[in-house]
Amino acid sequence: MSVKNKLTLSVQYPDARLQETITRPKIRRWVQAALFAPAELTIRFVDAEEGRTLNREYREKDYATNVLTFAYNEGEALPDDAPTQADIILCTDVLQKEAAEQKKTVEEHTAHLVIHGVLHAQGYDHMDDEEAAEMEGIETEILAGLGMADPYAD
Numbered sequence: 001m002s003v004k005n006k007l008t009l010s011v012q013y014p015d016a017r018l019q020e021t022i023t024r025p026k027i028r029r030w031v032q033a034a035l036f037a038p039a040e041l042t043i044r045f046v047d048a049e050e051g052r053t054l055n056r057e058y059r060e061k062d063y064a065t066n067v068l069t070f071a072y073n074e075g076e077a078l079p080d081d082a083p084t085q086a087d088i089i090l091c092t093d094v095l096q097k098e099a100a101e102q103k104k105t106v107e108e109h110t111a112h113l114v115i116h117g118v119l120h121a122q123g124y125d126h127m128d129d130e131e132a133a134e135m136e137g138i139e140t141e142i143l144a145g146l147g148m149a150d151p152y153a154d
Contacts, residue, residue, distance in 0.1 A: 006038040007032060009027070010041070013044075017096075034115040036122055037122060039084040067091070067114075067116055067117045068117075069087075069120035072087075108148050116135075139152075
């Protein structure tokens with residue numbers, strides 16, 4: 001494994017509903033596909049209550065959201081071999097609801113959200129139209145490489 005792709009990954013399932021289907025090897029594959037630098041990441045699946053609490057405490061938004069990324073070295077200039085460090089929180093309730101509404105499998109939607117979170121951990125954002133277009137293009141390309149459909153297609 002090259003230094004570029006060096007990954008230390010922890011997966012936590014305090015909400016265990018997806019533990020049997022969204023397995024650690026799948027998550028590792030999705031994360032690896034979205035990495036452009038070394039990383040130390042935790043992926044954590046939570047229920048709506050924990051998701052809402054985290055979103056309220058850290059973003060001042062009182063609802064559960066699909067994915068939260070806590071990038072611990074955000075904005076820092078890192079040496080090439082220094083890992084990006086982040087926790088990526090996925091709310092099972094929200095991602096299952098969204099997958100059903102968008103007529104996608106839970107696996108495809110989870111892969112998209114993991115990739116989205118990994119890109120945020122590496123400094124990508126979607127605060128304006130230009131950033132959003134860049135990030136969506138990267139997500140679409142990564143998902144296509146994994147054999148998954150464009151999540152932004154109608």
